[in-house]
Amino acid sequence: MTVRKTTAQAIVEFLKQQFVLNFNGQPQPFFQGVWGIFGHGNVAGVGQALEEGRGSLPFYQGKNEQAMVHAATAFAKARKRRACMVCTTSIGPGATNLVTGAATATVNRLPVLLLPGDVFSRRRPDPVLQQLEHPLNPDVSVNDCLRPVSKFWDRIHHPEQLLTSLPEAVRTLLDPGETGAVTIALPQDIQAEAFDFPDEFFTQQIHHILAPAPATKNLEALAKKIRRARRPLIVAGGGVHYSGAQELLTEVSNRHGLPVATTQAGTGAISAKNDLHLGSIGVTGTAASNSLARTADLVIAIGSRLSDFTTASMTLFQNPDVELVSININPRDASKNFSLPIVADARTSMAHLLPYLEGHRSQDTYVSEIKSLISKWNQDRSAMIAQTSPTGLITIPQVIETINAQSRNRSPITVVHAAGGIPGDIHRLWNSADPSDYHSEYGYSCMGYEIAGALGVKLAEPERQVIALLGDGSYLMLAQEIMTAVQYEIPITIVLCDNSGFQCIENLQSATGGTSFGNRFTSSVDFMANAKSLGAQVTQVHSTRDLAAALTVSESEISRQKGPRLIYIQVAPDIRLPGTAWWDVPMSEVSKRPKTKAARADYDQERKKQRRVLRPTSVKGEHNDHI
Numbered sequence: 001m002t003v004r005k006t007t008a009q010a011i012v013e014f015l016k017q018q019f020v021l022n023f024n025g026q027p028q029p030f031f032q033g034v035w036g037i038f039g040h041g042n043v044a045g046v047g048q049a050l051e052e053g054r055g056s057l058p059f060y061q062g063k064n065e066q067a068m069v070h071a072a073t074a075f076a077k078a079r080k081r082r083a084c085m086v087c088t089t090s091i092g093p094g095a096t097n098l099v100t101g102a103a104t105a106t107v108n109r110l111p112v113l114l115l116p117g118d119v120f121s122r123r124r125p126d127p128v129l130q131q132l133e134h135p136l137n138p139d140v141s142v143n144d145c146l147r148p149v150s151k152f153w154d155r156i157h158h159p160e161q162l163l164t165s166l167p168e169a170v171r172t173l174l175d176p177g178e179t180g181a182v183t184i185a186l187p188q189d190i191q192a193e194a195f196d197f198p199d200e201f202f203t204q205q206i207h208h209i210l211a212p213a214p215a216t217k218n219l220e221a222l223a224k225k226i227r228r229a230r231r232p233l234i235v236a237g238g239g240v241h242y243s244g245a246q247e248l249l250t251e252v253s254n255r256h257g258l259p260v261a262t263t264q265a266g267t268g269a270i271s272a273k274n275d276l277h278l279g280s281i282g283v284t285g286t287a288a289s290n291s292l293a294r295t296a297d298l299v300i301a302i303g304s305r306l307s308d309f310t311t312a313s314m315t316l317f318q319n320p321d322v323e324l325v326s327i328n329i330n331p332r333d334a335s336k337n338f339s340l341p342i343v344a345d346a347r348t349s350m351a352h353l354l355p356y357l358e359g360h361r362s363q364d365t366y367v368s369e370i371k372s373l374i375s376k377w378n379q380d381r382s383a384m385i386a387q388t389s390p391t392g393l394i395t396i397p398q399v400i401e402t403i404n405a406q407s408r409n410r411s412p413i414t415v416v417h418a419a420g421g422i423p424g425d426i427h428r429l430w431n432s433a434d435p436s437d438y439h440s441e442y443g444y445s446c447m448g449y450e451i452a453g454a455l456g457v458k459l460a461e462p463e464r465q466v467i468a469l470l471g472d473g474s475y476l477m478l479a480q481e482i483m484t485a486v487q488y489e490i491p492i493t494i495v496l497c498d499n500s501g502f503q504c505i506e507n508l509q510s511a512t513g514g515t516s517f518g519n520r521f522t523s524s525v526d527f528m529a530n531a532k533s534l535g536a537q538v539t540q541v542h543s544t545r546d547l548a549a550a551l552t553v554s555e556s557e558i559s560r561q562k563g564p565r566l567i568y569i570q571v572a573p574d575i576r577l578p579g580t581a582w583w584d585v586p587m588s589e590v591s592k593r594p595k596t597k598a599a600r601a602d603y604d605q606e607r608k609k610q611r612r613v614l615r616p617t618s619v620k621g622e623h624n625d626h627i
């Protein structure tokens with residue numbers, strides 16, 4: 001039996017039939033909503049199909065395509081990649097506006113399905129409005145810009161192609177090692193063209209997320225290394241959250257005396273209350289994590305991309321004999337930096353590792369050293385928060401601690417952040433009360449993610465108070481989704497920290513030997529009037545006490561709050577937390593300025609600490625001992 005549908009109708013129907021088992025083993029729809037902005041390139045095709053057949057698939061009108069992808073990406077992150085959203089756009093600029101969002105999703109390994117409209121497949125009216133007309137390759141359109149930022153990319157020239165393309169798109173989105181943005185470009189004419197699809201194509205499918213166990217050989221090798229190590233260190237990344245390994249990781253740490261440091265994506269993977277939680281690691285790391293990392297003889301990365309922020313641009317692990325083991329579902333991540341790769345799910349790995357470590361615990365002296373580093377860090381943390389500015393304005397660390405106190409005392413909240421000075425400070429200072437209170441987009445560090453991201457998180461977790469924490473620069477880049485929050489009555493809280501410019505880059509400029517240039521704002525904005533005009537309720541606060549009061553929203557108030565509210569704070573531009581690790585930002589080898597010359601000399605010194613190979617060559621043979 002067959003059923004006649006257009007390409008667009010078939011896509012909508014197919015997506016509605018895809019289900020995934022959640023953490024409790026219950027099937028739930030994988031695609032939970034469609035974001036869209038219509039134009040001539042999708043209104044009559046995908047638009048028609050969505051309007052007529054969406055049923056269980058809610059539609060959200062975006063105001064900028066990049067923001068739609070951010071919202072969808074944040075939704076998938078909050079749902080630990082067990083549900084995702086779709087974005088439909090017109091052709092031309094509507095489609096290319098997706099590129100930044102797609103890169104954000106792909107870098108962070110988060111699933112999102114993009115359905116950009118495309119120029120006519122049959123080319124009858126060429127060139128159609130917004131067509132690029134590539135001189136040498138008529139089969140190239142602007143949508144080809146989405147290829148490098150997608151994990152799967154296809155263009156549909158005949159409806160029948162969906163029979164192979166859609167299942168592959170879904171497989172990629174669901175594959176924990178491969179997931180990211182998936183693009184299916186839909187030429188305008190083909191969207192509306194019909195085909196007799198086999199009935200079976202639209203039957204319900206229930207998928208489960210792969211969680212492969214590590215090979216016995218690998219577990220034996222890892223357990224041997226842990227038992228032999230004198231200074232082991234676990235680095236927990238986002239994979240711990242996505243696999244649901246938080247509790248087992250905590251058990252491994254507590255039972256066997258293994259300290260845990262967390263990356264941005266890994267924050268919350270272990271409660272801050274845990275005795276052996278060292279806090280953040282790397283460029284934005286705590287002194288406790290970083291000093292331990294420098295002397296560690298065994299580093300076990302779990303679900304981490306091992307980015308330059310985590311490895312301090314490969315200067316962090318200074319013990320000449322340090323060995324790196326990387327447990328990751330993605331073989332490329334597992335093999336980085338000459339690690340012993342363990343290609344496996346984080347949760348399954350922790351569960352399987354426990355019996356291998358029976359009876360083992362790190363030496364008492366090491367455990368007490370860790371505890372004293374943590375207690376010293378807690379004192380430093382308090383001092384960082386207590387630090388005041390000569391301007392008399394609230395500092396970003398104080399804003400962060402005020403929000404953090406809310407999460408500790410009045411859970412559940414989720415704070416969403418992405419770029420500017422905030423991510424560095426919050427990574428260091430945040431003490432997670434529960435695994436979902438910290439939502440960081442720091443893989444792509446994309447300005448403009450925060451407000452749109454908060455919308456996605458709130459749709460994914462309506463029971464939580466969702467706070468977008470962002471700077472004035474980030475706000476100016478992508479604030480219009482405030483109106484979308486009003487339109488769909490999505491109650492988010494936006495905390496806007498105004499320091500009159502791109503302050504963290506100004507700081508970086510100065511640290512790299514430069515003088516102030518191009519980073520300050522020279523005219524001011526009435527941010528409150530701006531947010532109000534988009535429909536937000538606005539308040540200004542001048543003290544942490546007022547901020548705490550503004551954030552303290554009772555349960556009933558949360559359910560009554562129909563749309564977004566913005567809390568505006570003028571923050572001190574002059575407070576910077578001291579760093580405890582290096583970041584490789586190359587600076588000019590040639591300059592007339594003594595400050596720049598001196599900075600370059602320091603840079604050359606630091607670069608000498610960078611390591612290319614971590615494992616000592618004497619045990620190289622063991623390196624291949626996997627799978």
Ligand SMILES: Cc1ncc(C[n+]2csc(CCOP(=O)(O)OP(=O)(O)O)c2C)c(N)n1
Nearest residue numbers: 420421445447471472473474501502503504
């Ligand atoms: C889309 C995008 N463009 C540029 C950058 C580079 N960048 C990183 S932080 C930053 C300034 C952020 O300013 P603001 O949001 O006001 O935060 P502040 O640094 O002042 O705390 C810039 C320009 C980026 N991360 N993302």
Ligand SMILES: [Mg+2]
Nearest residue numbers: 471472473501
């Ligand atoms: Mg700023």
